[in-house]
Amino acid sequence: MSMQHSRRDVLRGGLAVAGLGVLGIPDWALPALAQSETLVPFTDIPENVRWDTPPDRRLTDLRTIDGPFTPKDKFATTQHYGHPVVDPATFKLKVSGLVDRPKQLSLDDLKKIGSTDLVAGFECSGNRGPLNGLCGNGKWTGVPLKAVLESAGVKPAAREFVFFGADHGEEEVEWRTQKFKLDVPFGRSLNREKAMSPDPFLAWSLNGEPLTRHQGSPLRLLVPGWYGVSNVKWLSQIHIQEDAYTGKYQSRWYRTIRGEMIDGEMKYMETAVTHMNLKSFVARVTKDGSRYKVLGVVLNDGTPIKSVDVKVDDGPWQPATMDPSTTGKYSWKFFTYAWNGATPGEHTLISRVTDTTGKVQPTAQENETKKSFLEENSQAPRKVMIS
Secondary structure, three states: OOOOOOHHHHHHOOOOHHHHHHHOOOHHHOOOOOOOOEEOOEOOOOOOOOOEEOOOEEOOOHHHOOOOOOOOOOOOEOOOOOOOOOOOOOOOEEEEEOEOOOEEEOHHHHHHHOOEEEEEEEEOOOOOOOOOOOEEEEEEEEEEHHHHHHHHOEOOOOOEEEEEEEEEEEEEEEEOOEEEEEEEEEEEEEEHHHHOOOOOEEEEEEOOEEOOOOOOOOOEEEOOOEOHHHOOOOEEEEEEEOOOOOOHHHHHOOEEEEEEEEOOEEEEEEEEOOEOOOEEEEEEEEEEOOEEEEEEEEEOOOOOEEEEEEEEOOOOOEEOEEOOOOOOOOOOEEEEEEEOOOOOEEEEEEEEEEEOOOOEOOOOOOOOOEOOOOOOOOOOOEEEEEO
């Protein structure tokens, strides 16, 4: 794969820059390549990488970022039970369980409750280096979940809000010495406090267009600041109950195993995959004459960012500049670094981000006690070749 792409080659895979002017984002602020810029080749991209593996998986090629919003046909996606086809014209969202007024809501019914926009980016909890391609950022249109729940009237006993997708599959469920083969839907849940907060969102549109089948058409859940698994696609039912929900993808498949020193003794804890951990990574390096520029991405749970630093090889940490085009609490954030004095040969670039609470993106060594690969947010080195 040739890495000496022109600006035209890169823009062919992304959103048209001119079209973003209507969103109030100045063209100069976008991270599109300048006419004279070329990509500097990474040397750590596997030879067999496939950005698109139909029909189940798509990686975002971060080198092609040309604006704050990821195009619908470039937005990363992965799933567990295929891609169901749901007719938007006959679609009904069921709201059941501990509610005063059970509902079956069409898209038109939902739009009558309220329609607003949310800018939010997220990553799969399995997203990791060197590609970090299971992520994206979009302008979503929909209705706050809270407004839908309030229209149904949530009963005082409600504690668990379960979200079922239209996708389903056969699972072998083990209970003690017995095993059952059951057809089960994909499901995730939120507790009452989170479900009734202002943030969770039911989206029917991405970047001004109806959701694609890959993005969960006709309706999906978004939990801003949380990993992608929580953003249930092809949302078909919200069931509200008192007891905890313990489905496969809630309590058994998506969890993190991490060791923690407690009173001088290592104890291994298992925690649910929920909010995104603080993370940054280098997306591309470009050359313009003798000048080199590093573009990177920050993802986290919405906590404000204090700073991002970049290090070249074994040199000191140097401050990067946050890009003004990526504002919004839950949007992904871009940073740039002017790499001065680049010399021929292979080099290693690494970034780290710090938020306003003082939390710093950990090193790989600091994450060594984490035994499962989910929620990987270690500082991730990238290797480039300067000719």
